[in-house]
Amino acid sequence: MMSDAYNNLAIEFCGIKSPNPFWLASAPPTDKAYNVIRAFEAGWGGVVWKTLGEDPPAVNVSSRYSAIYGKNREVIGFNNIELITDRSLEQNLREITAVKEAWPDRAIVVSLMLPCEEHYWADILPKVEATGADGIELNFGCPHGMPERGMGAAVGQVPDYVRMVTAWCKQHSKLPVIVKLTPNITDIRHPARAAHQGGADAVSLINTINSITSIDLDRMVALPTVGSSSTHGGYCGTAVKPIALNMVAEIARDPETRGLPISGIGGIGNWRDAAEFIVLGAGCVQVCTAAMLHGFRIVEEMKDGLSRWMDAQGYRTIEDFRGKAVPNTTDWKYLDMNYKVIAQINQQDCIGCGRCYVACEDTSHQAIARLVDEASGKRTYQVIQEECVGCNLCEITCPVQNCITMMPQQTGKPYMNWTQDPRNPRAEKVPTAA
Numbered sequence: 001m002m003s004d005a006y007n008n009l010a011i012e013f014c015g016i017k018s019p020n021p022f023w024l025a026s027a028p029p030t031d032k033a034y035n036v037i038r039a040f041e042a043g044w045g046g047v048v049w050k051t052l053g054e055d056p057p058a059v060n061v062s063s064r065y066s067a068i069y070g071k072n073r074e075v076i077g078f079n080n081i082e083l084i085t086d087r088s089l090e091q092n093l094r095e096i097t098a099v100k101e102a103w104p105d106r107a108i109v110v111s112l113m114l115p116c117e118e119h120y121w122a123d124i125l126p127k128v129e130a131t132g133a134d135g136i137e138l139n140f141g142c143p144h145g146m147p148e149r150g151m152g153a154a155v156g157q158v159p160d161y162v163r164m165v166t167a168w169c170k171q172h173s174k175l176p177v178i179v180k181l182t183p184n185i186t187d188i189r190h191p192a193r194a195a196h197q198g199g200a201d202a203v204s205l206i207n208t209i210n211s212i213t214s215i216d217l218d219r220m221v222a223l224p225t226v227g228s229s230s231t232h233g234g235y236c237g238t239a240v241k242p243i244a245l246n247m248v249a250e251i252a253r254d255p256e257t258r259g260l261p262i263s264g265i266g267g268i269g270n271w272r273d274a275a276e277f278i279v280l281g282a283g284c285v286q287v288c289t290a291a292m293l294h295g296f297r298i299v300e301e302m303k304d305g306l307s308r309w310m311d312a313q314g315y316r317t318i319e320d321f322r323g324k325a326v327p328n329t330t331d332w333k334y335l336d337m338n339y340k341v342i343a344q345i346n347q348q349d350c351i352g353c354g355r356c357y358v359a360c361e362d363t364s365h366q367a368i369a370r371l372v373d374e375a376s377g378k379r380t381y382q383v384i385q386e387e388c389v390g391c392n393l394c395e396i397t398c399p400v401q402n403c404i405t406m407m408p409q410q411t412g413k414p415y416m417n418w419t420q421d422p423r424n425p426r427a428e429k430v431p432t433a434a
C-alpha cells in the first residue's frame with residue numbers, strides 16, 4: 001500500500017480522517033472494488049461509493065452520456081442519464097468491507113438512496129456500518145429516474161423530507177451522516193438548514209443539474225439517445241463549477257448553517273478548483289467528471305499543486321486557509337459604492353483586433369475610442385476614462401491576456417454601501433458627527 005507523502009494535506013472531515021482532501025464522488029469511478037482500489041493506488045484520499053439502494057438493483061439504459069464541447073473538443077459540460085448502482089446490495093457491501101480492510105487509512109463513505117420510509121433506512125444502516133465504512137452520504141440529489149420513484153431529488157427538493165430522513169439516519173446509525181444536496185432548487189440554504197436541523201454532520205454539494213445538452217436536428221431527438229427518444233439528464237463538469245461555488249458560499253455564510261462541514265463538488269479538475277472550494281468553506285472536495293475524462297492520475301497534480309501552493313503561502317494545514325474567502329463574500333447591498341476601476345489598454349501588447357471597441361461601443365458605455373492614423377491607416381484603441389464604468393467587458397473579450405488591466409482609482413471617498421447611499425430611496429440615515 002502506498003503511503004501519502006503530502007503531510008500538510010491530511011484532513012479530518014466531520015470525524016472522518018483522510019490523508020488528503022481529494023475524494024472521488026459517488027459515480028462510476030467508485031462503483032466497484034476494482035475502480036476504488038486503483039483510485040487508492042493512484043493516491044485519492046477517499047471515495048464516496050456509488051449510491052447503493054434496495055434490491056433488486058437499478059437497470060440502466062444504453063446510451064447514457066452526452067457533452068458540450070469547447071472549440072478544441074475539450075469537454076466543458078457533461079450530462080448523464082444513469083441511475084444508482086446496478087449491482088446487488090450484497091455484492092457492494094462485500095466489496096466495501098474488503099476494500100476498507102485493505103486501505104484503512106483512506107476514507108470510504110457509502111452513498112445511499114432509499115424510499116422515504118423509516119424501515120428501509122433502519123434496515124440498511126447496520127449492514128453499512130458492519131462494512132467498516134467511515135460514514136454515509138444521503139443521495140437526495142439524483143435528478144433523473146429516481147425522483148419519479150420518490151427518491152433522490154424528490155426528497156432533496158422538500159426540506160421537511162430532508163430533515164426527516166437525516167434524523168432517521170442519525171437515530172439508526174452512529175456513522176457520520178453527510179447529506180448530498182440537489183442544486184435543482186431555488187434556494188440551496190433551505191435544504192441545507194433542514195439537513196442541519198435533522199442532525200447532519202455535514203452537507204455535500206452539488207449533485208447534477210437538470211439538463212438537455214443538445215438536440216440531433218436530423219433525428220429530432222436530444223442526446224444521449226435511447227433508440228429514438230431521450231430524457232433530461234444531470235449536468236456536471238467544468239461548466240457547473242460557478243453554480244457549485246456559489247451554493248457552497250451561500251451555505252458557508254448563512255448564520256443558520258455556519259460551521260456545518262461542507263464537502264465541495266462540481267467541476268473540480270485541478271488543485272486550483274479545489275482550493276477555491278476550500279477558501280469558500282469546504283473541508284474536502286469530491287471529483288467525478290474530471291476523473292471520468294482523464295483518469296485517476298489527475299490526483300497527482302491536485303495533491304502536488306495544492307501542497308506547493310500551501311507551502312508558498314505559509315499554510316501548514318487545510319484548516320489554515322479553509323473559509324478564508326467567506327468573509328469577503330457578501331450581499332450586493334454591502335459592496336462599496338465609492339470603489340472605482342477603469343480599463344487601461346497596454347498599447348505594447350495590443351494587436352489592434354478591435355474586439356474591445358465593438359463590445360464597449362455596441363453593448364456597454366461607448367468608452368473606447370478607435371483612432372486611425374491618417375498616414376499609415378493604423379488603428380489604435382484608447383479608453384475614454386470619464387466614460388468608463390469599469391464593467392470588465394473589454395478585458396473579458398480581449399484575446400490577449402493582460403493586455404487590458406482594470407486599474408483601481410483613488411476616489412478619496414470613504415466606504416459607502418447601498419444601504420447608506422443617498423441615491424437609495426430606502427437608504428438608512430448615516431449618523432452625522434455632532
Ligand SMILES: Cc1cc2nc3c(=O)[nH]c(=O)nc-3n(C[C@H](O)[C@H](O)[C@H](O)COP(=O)(O)O)c2cc1C
Pocket residue numbers: 025026027028050051078079080082083084085111139141142180206207208235236237238240265266267268286287288289290
Ligand atoms: C455518470 C454519473 C453518475 C453519477 N451517479 C451518481 C450517484 O450514483 N450518486 C450520486 O450521489 N451522484 C452521482 N453522480 C453525481 C456526481 O457524484 C457529482 O455530484 C456530479 O457529477 C458533480 O461533480 P463533477 O462536476 O465533478 O462531475 C453521478 C455523476 C455522473 C457523471
Ligand code: SF4
Pocket residue numbers: 342343359360364365366367368383387388389390391392393394395
Ligand atoms: S470596462 Fe466596460 S465601460 Fe470601461 S472601457 Fe471596458 S467595456 Fe467600456
Ligand code: SF4
Pocket residue numbers: 345349350351352353354355356357381397398399400403404
Ligand atoms: S481587444 Fe485587446 S488586443 Fe484587441 S484591440 Fe482591444 S485591447 Fe487591443
